[in-house]
C-alpha cells in the first residue's frame with residue numbers, strides 16, 4: 001500500500017501546481033538554477049551546424065510547430081505511445097519535421113549540468129534563436145520558464161497547421177487567431193530564409209495549381225524550369241530543394257526572391273502576389289534590419305503562446321515523466337514491451 005502512495009506523491013511533486021502564463025516568462029529564469037543553460041544550448045547547436053548545416057533550420061522550425069499547437073510546451077517532441085497519437089506524424093510533420101536528435105543532445109547536456117531544471121519547451125525557444133544567430137541573423141534575449149506538456153494531439157496539429165498551398169488571406173486569418181499581425185506573418189515567414197522543403201510540398205503548385213493541370217502562373221519561368229527539373233512528375237517526393245537562394249544564411253534574400261517571383265512554396269509566393277502582405281515583403285526585401293527587428297518581435301510573440309495547462313520539466317523530451325512511474329504499476333511483462341517499443 002505504501003508503494004503506490006509514494007508514487008502518487010512523486011507524481012504530484014513533479015508537476016507544477018499552477019501552470020505558467022506568458023507574463024511569468026523572463027530572461028533570467030535559469031540564472032540561479034542553471035546559469036550555463038544558454039551557453040550549453042548554443043554550444044550544441046554550433047556542433048549540430050558543423051555536422052549538418054541544415055539541422056539548425058530544422059530545429060528552428062520546431063518552434064512554429066510547437067507553439068501553434070496548444071502553446072509552446074514541447075508537445076511536438078513527444079513520441080507516440082500505445083494510448084496517444086502525438087504530433088510527429090501529423091499532416092504537416094510526417095516525413096518532414098527532423099533533427100529531433102539535436103534537441104535530445106541539448107537535453108542530455110543540460111541534464112548532465114543541471115538535472116531536472118531546464119524544460120524542453122525552453123530548449124526549443126533558445127535553440128531556435130541560436131539557429132538564427134549561427135546562420136548570420138540577429139541575436140535577441142528570449143523569455144524563459146515554460147513547462148512541458150503532459151500530452152500531445154495529432155488531431156489538433158492536423159486542424160491547426162497550415163498547408164503550403166495556403167494563400168495570404170488564409171494565413172492572415174490563422175495568424176490573427178494567435179494575435180499575430182500581418183507584419184508578424186510576413187516577418188515570421190522569413191524563417192524560410194534558411195532550410196529546405198520537399199518536392200511533395202510543391203507538386204501541386206508545379207503541375208495542378210488550379211485543379212486544371214496547369215502550374216502556378218506566379219512563378220518566374222526560369223525558376224519554374226529549375227523546379228520542374230528538381231521535381232519531375234515521377235520524382236521521389238522526398239527530394240528537397242532550397243527555400244530561398246541562400247539557404248544557409250539567415251538574411252533577407254528570401255524576400256528578394258519573392259519580389260523576383262522565385263519563392264519555393266505557394267504560401268511564400270502568395271505573400272507577394274496578395275496586396276494585403278505585399279508591402280511588407282517589399283519593405284523587408286529592401287531593409288534587412290527591418291526584417292530582423294520584425295522577426296525578433298514575431299519570435300517573441302510566438303514564444304509567448306501558452307496553453308495554461310499544467311506541465312512538468314521532462315527528463316527526456318520524447319516522453320512524459322509520469323510514464324515511468326505508470327509502467328511500474330503495470331505488469332512486468334507489459335513494462336518490458338513498453339521499454340522495447342521506445
Ligand code: HEM
Pocket residue numbers: 054057058060061063064095096097098162163164165166171188189191192194195196197198199200201243265267
Ligand atoms: C506562414 C505559414 C507557414 C507555412 C505554410 C510553412 C510551411 C512550410 C513547409 C511546407 C515547409 C517544407 C516542409 C517539407 O516540405 O518537408 C517548411 C519548412 C520550414 N519552415 Fe515553414 N511554414 C510557415 C511558417 C514558418 C514559420 C513561422 C517558421 C519559423 C518561425 C518556419 C520555419 C521553417 C523552416 C526553418 C523550414 C525549413 C526546415 C528544414 O530545412 O528542415 N515556417 N515550412
Ligand SMILES: *[C@@H]1O[C@H](CO)[C@@H](O)[C@H](O)[C@H]1NC(C)=O
Pocket residue numbers: 155159
Ligand atoms: C478531430 O478533429 C475533428 C475536426 O477536424 C473533430 O471533428 C473531431 O472531433 C476531433 N477528434 C478528436 C478525438 O478530438
Ligand SMILES: *[C@@H]1O[C@H](CO)[C@@H](O)[C@H](O)[C@H]1NC(C)=O
Pocket residue numbers: 177178179
Ligand atoms: C488574443 O488577445 C485577446 C485579447 O487580448 C485574448 O483574449 C486572447 O486570449 C488572445 N489569444 C491568444 C491565442 O493569445
Ligand SMILES: *[C@@H]1O[C@H](CO)[C@@H](O)[C@H](O)[C@H]1NC(C)=O
Pocket residue numbers: 208210211212213
Ligand atoms: C488536378 O486537380 C483536379 C482537381 O483537384 C483533379 O480532378 C485532377 O485529377 C488533377 N489532375 C492531375 C493531373 O493531377
Ligand SMILES: *[C@@H]1O[C@H](CO)[C@@H](O)[C@H](O)[C@H]1NC(C)=O
Pocket residue numbers: 095200236237238
Ligand atoms: C518519404 O520517405 C518516407 C520514409 O522514408 C516514406 O514512408 C514516404 O512514403 C516518402 N514520401 C514520399 C512523398 O515519397
